[in-house]
Amino acid sequence: MPRRHPPRDRTGPAPRDWERDDARDAEYEARQRANCAAKARYGSQAEARAHALMHAGAGSPSAKRTSTYRCDICDGWHFTRG
Numbered sequence: 001m002p003r004r005h006p007p008r009d010r011t012g013p014a015p016r017d018w019e020r021d022d023a024r025d026a027e028y029e030a031r032q033r034a035n036c037a038a039k040a041r042y043g044s045q046a047e048a049r050a051h052a053l054m055h056a057g058a059g060s061p062s063a064k065r066t067s068t069y070r071c072d073i074c075d076g077w078h079f080t081r082g
Contacts, residue, residue: 033073036078041076042068042077044077049068049079052067052081065081066080
Protein backbone atom coordinates (compact mmCIF):
# COMPACT_ATOMS: atom_id res chain seq x y z
CA MET A 1 0.00 0.00 0.00
CA PRO A 2 1.52 3.40 -0.91
CA ARG A 3 2.22 5.98 1.76
CA ARG A 4 -0.32 8.74 2.11
CA HIS A 5 2.26 11.40 2.89
CA PRO A 6 5.87 11.58 1.78
CA PRO A 7 8.42 11.13 4.57
CA ARG A 8 9.54 14.32 6.31
CA ASP A 9 13.08 15.52 5.92
CA ARG A 10 14.65 15.12 9.36
CA THR A 11 18.20 16.15 8.55
CA GLY A 12 18.35 19.01 11.05
CA PRO A 13 16.42 21.13 13.49
CA ALA A 14 13.58 23.29 12.30
CA PRO A 15 14.49 26.92 11.74
CA ARG A 16 13.95 29.04 14.83
CA ASP A 17 13.25 32.68 15.44
CA TRP A 18 15.70 33.28 18.30
CA GLU A 19 14.34 36.68 19.25
CA ARG A 20 10.87 35.28 19.68
CA ASP A 21 12.21 32.36 21.72
CA ASP A 22 14.18 34.72 23.98
CA ALA A 23 11.08 36.86 24.55
CA ARG A 24 9.02 33.76 25.30
CA ASP A 25 11.64 32.55 27.78
CA ALA A 26 11.69 35.96 29.48
CA GLU A 27 7.89 35.97 29.79
CA TYR A 28 7.94 32.44 31.21
CA GLU A 29 10.60 33.37 33.76
CA ALA A 30 8.64 36.48 34.78
CA ARG A 31 5.51 34.35 35.34
CA GLN A 32 7.52 31.85 37.38
CA ARG A 33 8.94 34.64 39.57
CA ALA A 34 5.47 36.15 40.05
CA ASN A 35 4.05 32.75 41.02
CA CYS A 36 6.87 32.21 43.49
CA ALA A 37 6.43 35.67 45.02
CA ALA A 38 2.73 34.94 45.65
CA LYS A 39 3.53 31.79 47.66
CA ALA A 40 4.70 31.44 51.24
CA ARG A 41 8.41 30.69 51.40
CA TYR A 42 9.88 28.42 54.05
CA GLY A 43 13.52 28.04 55.01
CA SER A 44 13.52 24.26 55.27
CA GLN A 45 11.56 21.26 54.13
CA ALA A 46 10.57 20.48 57.72
CA GLU A 47 9.17 23.98 58.20
CA ALA A 48 7.16 23.77 54.97
CA ARG A 49 5.82 20.35 55.93
CA ALA A 50 4.85 21.57 59.41
CA HIS A 51 2.88 24.49 57.96
CA ALA A 52 1.20 22.20 55.43
CA LEU A 53 0.10 19.83 58.18
CA MET A 54 -0.99 22.69 60.43
CA HIS A 55 -3.23 24.18 57.72
CA ALA A 56 -4.69 20.84 56.65
CA GLY A 57 -4.99 19.26 60.09
CA ALA A 58 -2.63 16.40 60.90
CA GLY A 59 -5.27 13.66 60.74
CA SER A 60 -7.26 14.91 57.78
CA PRO A 61 -7.22 13.17 54.39
CA SER A 62 -5.97 16.35 52.73
CA ALA A 63 -2.84 16.22 54.90
CA LYS A 64 -1.84 13.05 53.09
CA ARG A 65 -2.08 14.85 49.73
CA THR A 66 0.27 17.69 50.63
CA SER A 67 3.86 17.64 49.46
CA THR A 68 6.82 19.97 49.75
CA TYR A 69 9.22 20.98 47.02
CA ARG A 70 12.36 23.05 46.68
CA CYS A 71 11.84 26.13 44.53
CA ASP A 72 14.36 26.78 41.76
CA ILE A 73 13.44 30.48 41.71
CA CYS A 74 13.89 31.51 45.36
CA ASP A 75 15.86 28.49 46.62
CA GLY A 76 13.31 28.18 49.42
CA TRP A 77 10.63 25.58 50.12
CA HIS A 78 6.92 25.65 49.25
CA PHE A 79 4.13 23.15 49.76
CA THR A 80 1.37 22.08 47.46
CA ARG A 81 -1.93 20.34 47.93
CA GLY A 82 -2.48 17.74 45.29
